[in-house]
Amino acid sequence: MKKKLFLNNAQVRAELGRCLNCATKPCHKVCPAGCNPNEFINLALAGKWEEAAFSILRANPLGQVCGLICPDKFCMKSCARATVDFSVNIPKVQAAILQKARNNPEFRLRNAEKLNGMHVAVVGAGPAGIAAAAVLAGRGYSVTLFEADRRIGGAMNMIPEERLPHEVIEADWDFIKNIGDIDLRLKTPVENLLSLFEGGYVGVIAAVGEPNCVGMGIAGEEFCLNYMDYLKTPERYAREGNVAIIGGGAVAADCAFTARKNGAQHVEMFVRRRFSDMKISGGEREMLLDCEIDMTTMTRVCAVTKNDNGLIVETVKTRFNKDGRLEDISDTRIKRPDFKYVVMAIGSRANEHISHDKIIYAGDCVSGSSTVVEAIASGKNAGDRLDALLSGKKTEENNICLKVG
Ligand SMILES: Cc1cc2nc3c(=O)[nH]c(=O)nc-3n(C[C@H](O)[C@H](O)[C@H](O)COP(=O)(O)OP(=O)(O)OC[C@H]3O[C@@H](n4cnc5c(N)ncnc54)[C@H](O)[C@@H]3O)c2cc1C
Numbered sequence: 001m002k003k004k005l006f007l008n009n010a011q012v013r014a015e016l017g018r019c020l021n022c023a024t025k026p027c028h029k030v031c032p033a034g035c036n037p038n039e040f041i042n043l044a045l046a047g048k049w050e051e052a053a054f055s056i057l058r059a060n061p062l063g064q065v066c067g068l069i070c071p072d073k074f075c076m077k078s079c080a081r082a083t084v085d086f087s088v089n090i091p092k093v094q095a096a097i098l099q100k101a102r103n104n105p106e107f108r109l110r111n112a113e114k115l116n117g118m119h120v121a122v123v124g125a126g127p128a129g130i131a132a133a134a135v136l137a138g139r140g141y142s143v144t145l146f147e148a149d150r151r152i153g154g155a156m157n158m159i160p161e162e163r164l165p166h167e168v169i170e171a172d173w174d175f176i177k178n179i180g181d182i183d184l185r186l187k188t189p190v191e192n193l194l195s196l197f198e199g200g201y202v203g204v205i206a207a208v209g210e211p212n213c214v215g216m217g218i219a220g221e222e223f224c225l226n227y228m229d230y231l232k233t234p235e236r237y238a239r240e241g242n243v244a245i246i247g248g249g250a251v252a253a254d255c256a257f258t259a260r261k262n263g264a265q266h267v268e269m270f271v272r273r274r275f276s277d278m279k280i281s282g283g284e285r286e287m288l289l290d291c292e293i294d295m296t297t298m299t300r301v302c303a304v305t306k307n308d309n310g311l312i313v314e315t316v317k318t319r320f321n322k323d324g325r326l327e328d329i330s331d332t333r334i335k336r337p338d339f340k341y342v343v344m345a346i347g348s349r350a351n352e353h354i355s356h357d358k359i360i361y362a363g364d365c366v367s368g369s370s371t372v373v374e375a376i377a378s379g380k381n382a383g384d385r386l387d388a389l390l391s392g393k394k395t396e397e398n399n400i401c402l403k404v405g
Helices: 009-018 026-030 037-045 049-059 063-069 090-102 127-138 154-158 166-176 227-232 250-261 282-290 372-391
Strands: 109-111 119-123 142-146 181-185 203-206 242-246 266-270 294-296 299-307 310-320 326-328 334-339 341-344 359-361 402-404
Touching: 009 037, 009 090, 026 037, 037 049, 037 090, 049 063, 049 090, 063 090, 063 166, 063 372, 090 166, 119 127, 127 142, 127 154, 127 166, 127 181, 127 203, 127 372, 154 166, 154 227, 203 372, 227 250, 227 341, 242 250, 242 310, 242 334, 250 266, 250 282, 250 341, 266 299, 299 326, 310 341, 359 372
Parallel strands: 119 142, 119 203, 142 181, 203 359, 242 266, 242 341, 266 294
Antiparallel strands: 109 402, 299 310, 310 326, 310 334
16 A cells, blocks of 8 residues: 655656657646746756756745645646656656755755835645745745644645655745745634734735535435545544445545555445546556555435444435436435445535735635645735735746745
C-alpha cells in the first residue's frame, strides 16, 4: 500500500532527460498557477537547482505540495513526450527540485518590495488563502492570515498522509512565510468579515473553502458519517469491520483508502456511474485497485437502516436512459447488511457570500470543489485584484514578487 513519494536522484535525472524541450511548451500553458516546467527542467539540467526551485515558487507557493498531489489532467496530460512514449513526470520532478532546495539551508526567499503601509486580511489558510497572502506580502502589504483551524492547509489536511504528509505543507509554508510581513493567526475564526475593516484592514480576501458536506436526502442518513468528520479524525474510526463509502470522486477514494488503512476488512464503494466515469486521477485509480477496494458501480444507495449487527445499505441499480441521464432500474432494490460505518462523500458547498467592493472571494468557495493548483491560481488572482484595487496600479505579471537569498 505504501508508495515512494519522492523520486531518487537517478529517477530525477532520467525524467529530466526525457523532456523534449519542445517549442510550444504546452506544460507551461496549461498550469493553472503559471508554473513553467520547461524552464525549471532546463535549469535543473544545467545543475542550477536553486534557480529551478525559485522558478517554481515564484509561480506556485505550494510547489512541493502540488508536486505530490497535482492530478494528471494538467501538465502531465499536455506533455509532448506522451506522443513518443509517456509524459515526463513533471509534478514529481517539481517535488524533487524543491526537496533539494529544502535540504540547502542557504536557500531562502525574500520580499522584492518594501512595506507599503497597508494592512490587509486574508481569511482562510488553505491553498487559496496562502497564495493570496504570498502575492500580497510579496507586493509589500502587511498581511494577517486568519485561520479557524489549529494548523494551516485547509482541505489539504484531509488528504491522507501517505499521499501528502503534513510536513510538506509546512515545508512550503516555511519558504513562503518569510517573504514579507505575514502574521499567521491559527485558531482564529473570523465571524464577521465586515468587522475586519473596523480593525484597520483596507482589504479582505475570503478564501474560506466549502465547509458544508452535501447530504443525500435519503432515509437513515443520520446513521452515516460525513467525509469531513471521517477524514479529519480518522483515528476515531479505526476499527475492524466492513465500511461502505458512498460517492465516486477523489474524496470518496481517499475515504476508501483511509478505511482500508484503518483496519477495515472489507471496503466497498457505491457509485452511481461506471468505474470509467469516476472523476479520479490515474494515481487514485491505481490506489483503489492496489487496496482491493470493492467497486459497486451503477448503483444508488436509497436508504440506510440499522439492526443489532450494524448498518444495512439499501441499493437500487442504475442505468443511463436515452438522454444520457441516470435512472433507477425498477425491481432491483436489495439490502446489504453488516456495515460498521457508512461514509457519505458526495460533495460539499460554500456558505453565502457578502457583497462588498473590498472583499474578494477566492478558491473553492467561488469555484466549487476543485484542486489545490486551481485554488492557488484563484488565490493569486484575488491577490492581484486586491492589489490593483488598493494601489490603483495594474499588475503586469501574475507572479509573486520574490528574490532569492
Ligand atoms: C479528501 C480530499 C482529497 C483531495 N485531494 C486532492 C488532490 O489529490 N489533489 C488536489 O489538487 N486537490 C485535492 N483536493 C482538493 C483541494 O484540497 C481543495 O480544492 C483546496 O484545498 C481548496 O482550497 P481553498 O483554499 O479554496 O479552501 P480550503 O482548502 O477548504 O481552505 C479553507 C480554509 O478556510 C478556513 N476558514 C473557513 N472559514 C473561516 C473563518 N470564518 N475564519 C478563519 N478561517 C476560516 C478553513 O478552516 C480552511 O482552512 C482534495 C480535497 C479533499 C477534501
